Amino acid sequence: MPDTLAIKRISATPSALIPLNSLRSGGPVYSKLVDISKCIGCKGCEVACKEWNDLKVEQTTNFGSFQSHKDLSSNTWLLMRFNEVEVGDDLSWMIKKDACLHCEEPGCLFSCPAPGAIVQYQNGIVDFNQDHCIGCQYCVSGCPFDIPRFDKETKTVAKCNMCIDRVEAGLEPACVKTCPTNAIEWGIKEDMLALADKKLDRLRERGYEHAAIYNPGGVGGTHMMYVVPHGDRLEDYSLPAHPTASPGQLRGLNVLQRVGSYLLGFGVISAFVHFLAVGPESPEESA
Amino acid sequence: MATPLLHRFSFFERIVHWVVGVTFVVLLATGLAFAYPALFWLTTVLGGGAAARALHPQIGSLFGVGMLCMFGLWVRDMFLDGQDRAWLGAIKHYVTHDRDKVPPAGKYNAGQKLFFWVQSLLGIVFIVTGGLLWFPELFGAAWLNTARLLHYAATLGGGLFLIVHVYLGTIAYPGTARGMIEGKVTPAWAKLHHPRWSGDRVDR
Numbered sequence: 001m002p003d004t005l006a007i008k009r010i011s012a013t014p015s016a017l018i019p020l021n022s023l024r025s026g027g028p029v030y031s032k033l034v035d036i037s038k039c040i041g042c043k044g045c046e047v048a049c050k051e052w053n054d055l056k057v058e059q060t061t062n063f064g065s066f067q068s069h070k071d072l073s074s075n076t077w078l079l080m081r082f083n084e085v086e087v088g089d090d091l092s093w094m095i096k097k098d099a100c101l102h103c104e105e106p107g108c109l110f111s112c113p114a115p116g117a118i119v120q121y122q123n124g125i126v127d128f129n130q131d132h133c134i135g136c137q138y139c140v141s142g143c144p145f146d147i148p149r150f151d152k153e154t155k156t157v158a159k160c161n162m163c164i165d166r167v168e169a170g171l172e173p174a175c176v177k178t179c180p181t182n183a184i185e186w187g188i189k190e191d192m193l194a195l196a197d198k199k200l201d202r203l204r205e206r207g208y209e210h211a212a213i214y215n216p217g218g219v220g221g222t223h224m225m226y227v228v229p230h231g232d233r234l235e236d237y238s239l240p241a242h243p244t245a246s247p248g249q250l251r252g253l254n255v256l257q258r259v260g261s262y263l264l265g266f267g268v269i270s271a272f273v274h275f276l277a278v279g280p281e282s283p284e285e286s287a
Numbered sequence: 288m289a290t291p292l293l294h295r296f297s298f299f300e301r302i303v304h305w306v307v308g309v310t311f312v313v314l315l316a317t318g319l320a321f322a323y324p325a326l327f328w329l330t331t332v333l334g335g336g337a338a339a340r341a342l343h344p345q346i347g348s349l350f351g352v353g354m355l356c357m358f359g360l361w362v363r364d365m366f367l368d369g370q371d372r373a374w375l376g377a378i379k380h381y382v383t384h385d386r387d388k389v390p391p392a393g394k395y396n397a398g399q400k401l402f403f404w405v406q407s408l409l410g411i412v413f414i415v416t417g418g419l420l421w422f423p424e425l426f427g428a429a430w431l432n433t434a435r436l437l438h439y440a441a442t443l444g445g446g447l448f449l450i451v452h453v454y455l456g457t458i459a460y461p462g463t464a465r466g467m468i469e470g471k472v473t474p475a476w477a478k479l480h481h482p483r484w485s486g487d488r489v490d491r
Contacts, residue, residue, distance in 0.1 A: 012324035111432075113321040114336050134336035136321065137423040141431035150424065155337060252436050257323060260443040267450035274382070274459065281384050281460050281479075 003027045005168055009120040011112035019120075029124050030167065031189035032176060032224040034097045035199055036237070037208070038183035041082065041095065043068055045175035045184060049078040049099075052163055052174035072098060074151035077160040078175060085236045094236040097175075097184070097226070100147045100160035102126045104220030107245025108159075111142030124189065124223035125164050130156040144219060144243035162223070192225060199227045218244040293477050293486035295466035300360055304467055307353035310346050311449065317343045318442050344421040347413070354410035361403060364394050370483070371397035391482035406448060412441040 004027055008019045046068060050057065056075040060068055066082045083094040106126045109118040117132040118139065128139075128148070135155040139148045148157045163173035171177070172186040185195060196213045203211035212231025215221050228234065234241045296304070313332075317339040320329035330339035373390040374381070374397040380388035381398070395403070416434040419426050426434075456463045462476040471489060 012327065113324065113327070115324055115327050132336070134330075134340040136340050136420075138431075138435070140423060141428040141435075143428075146428075155341065253322075253439065256436065256439050256443065260322070260439070260446070263443050264446050264450065267447045271450060271454035271458075274454075278383050278459075280458055 003123050003168065003170070005164075006122040007119055008122045009106070009109055010116055011109045011118035012115040016109055016112075027122055029122070029189045030162075030186065030223060031124060031192040032162075032173065033185040033187075033192040033196055033227065034224065035183050035185070035227040036095050036097075037199075037203060037211075037227065037229045038181045039080070039095050039097075040181055040183075041066060041080065041093070042180060043080055044178045044180060045097070046076075046078050046080060048174040048178035049160070050076075052166070053077065053161070066093070072147065072149050072159075074149045074154075074156075074158040076149075077158065081238055083236055083238060085233070087230065092230075094230065094233070094238075096237045096239060097224075098147075098238070099175075099224065100126065100162070101145055101219075102160075102162055102223035103144075103245055104222065105245055107142040107144055107219065108139035108148055109142075110245065111138040113138060121164070123167065125162040125167065126223075127161045127164050128157060128159060130154065130158065133157055142245065144240055144245045189221075189223065196225060196227050203227070203229055214239055216240075216243050218242055290473060291488050292471035293474055294470065294489050295472045295477075295486050296470045298470065301467055301470055303353055303356045303360060307350060307357055310350040310353065311445065313346055314343060314350060315442065315446055315449065318438075319446075322439055322442070344417060347417050347421075351410070351414045351417070354407070354414070358407050358410070361395075365400045365403045367397055367400055368393075371400060374398075375401075386479065392480065392484075394481055394484040394486075396481070402448065402452065405444070409441045409445050409448075412437055413445070416441070 006020075006022055006027060007015075009015050010020075049055070055077065058069065058073060058075060063070060065084070067080065069076050069079055072079050078097065078099040081096040081098050083096065085092050085094045102124055103126065104124070106118070106120055108128075109120055109126060112118045113136060114132050114134045117129055117134070118126065119129060120126045133156040135150070135157070137148075137150050137157060139157055140146075140150060148159045150157050163171075163175075166173060176184045176186040185192060187195075193213070193215070196215075200211050200213065208229045210230055210232040212228050214226035214228050214231075214234070226237075226239070228237060228239070230236065316329045316332055319326045320336075320339060321327075321343075327336065330336045333339040333342050370390050371392070374392055377389050378398065380386075381396075416438040419430060419434040420438060423431050456467070460480070462473060463480070466472040466476075472486070477485060
């Protein structure tokens with residue numbers, strides 16, 4: 001079935017909690033698979049991302065790292081992080097492709113109060129619609145991976161959109177297209193999981209006994225997965241071990257909303273009942 | 288000859304009260320829009336979602352300043368005494384206008400005093416959590432989510448209090464709103480509601 005960009009969730013609508021299910025559902029569900037062991041650190045993906053998405057170039061500085069920028073920004077949606085860590089006697093780069101993971105249960109979308117500012121498609125892509133963004137940055141605190149970045153000029157938030165315009169046209173995202181070692185792969189999520197299993201076997205044969213797939217269940221799985229050689233050292237990759245972004249995180253808010261509706265309704269009704277039962281103090285008493 | 292009126296609130300007191308009142312209503316409208324997707328259309332009153340988001344904290348600053356002024360102006364009259372506690376015990380009679388059974392109140396009755404203290408507490412919650420939410424980049428996600436919960440919770444209390452406050456001050460007790468609009472009340476009203484207080488008499 002072709003990808004029709006059927007919508008799954010829209011922020012600040014009932015579909016945020018109860019995903020839409022339309023006749024057009026059932027199309028492909030994609031995922032990126034980032035094999036960290038195959039990354040040679042060329043940063044071609046960063047350049048491809050900037051070019052395809054026409055993102056402003058930012059002045060970089062040497063801060064004693066192989067890394068290009070210190071952090072993501074509203075104009076840098078993809079950053080290869082080169083964490084320098086000692087493994088045994090050796091120095092090792094714990095490389096992380098830092099960009100939106102496109103969660104199955106997106107914390108950004110759950111926490112967004114602006115209808116339509118964040119949309120999740122049935123194919124797994126979570127996209128920000130800046131036209132509807134109000135700049136509150138709740139998505140920033142709702143994201144367990146610290147990905148969305150606020151743009152002080154436009155007063156909106158931006159992040160990787162999985163090159164949705166390419167995906168819609170049947171192409172792979174720009175970073176995948178440009179990667180010279182196929183460290184970033186793209187395809188149907190099930191196929192990518194099977195591929196990840198094969199990669200794990202090979203890594204274990206090479207002695208990476210803790211090699212693991214990063215597809216955290218706390219966010220319902222992600223549509224960018226990693227094959228991590230040192231799966232026992234997730235924090236060294238700057239990957240949270242137990243990210244959560246289920247709607248449960250905001251359950252407190254939902255309870256408050258309901259209590260609040262009743263409370264304010266109760267206030268209005270009580271005032272009205274008092275008015276009918278007791279009425280105003282008679283004017284002559286206070287005249 | 289016209290009945291002489293009593294001075295209840297100075298010009299400054301009234302300005303401060305209405306700054307807090309008007310800003311709170313605007314903040315409530317935009318805040319409810321952010322909290323309830325079904326009420327998002329309320330942002331239209333300030334020119335759309337982005338404008339409402341930009342203005343909410345700025346109007347909130349004005350509200351915060353007003354709250355602080357209000358606290359400074361009125362705090363010394365707001366401590367409860369023995370008769371206030373008796374008044375609270377007889378609140379049922381106050382609500383049913385059963386005047387003879389209500390212990391005499393001073394410039395403010397015990398209900399108003401409690402309203403003042405709860406509202407001041409909510410004001411602190413609004414100012415602190417609002418400040419956090421205004422500059423989210425300075426704080427971590429856990430702080431912000433907590434601040435958001437507290438900010439919402441305070442709004443519910445504040446909203447309920449607003450309804451009660453407006454109803455009692457206008458419809459339920461005629462003559463009360465006049466004190467906050469013109470600054471003056473009739474002696475009869477004062478004798479009925481605040482027998483232990485007699486303001487600075489002014490001639491009409």
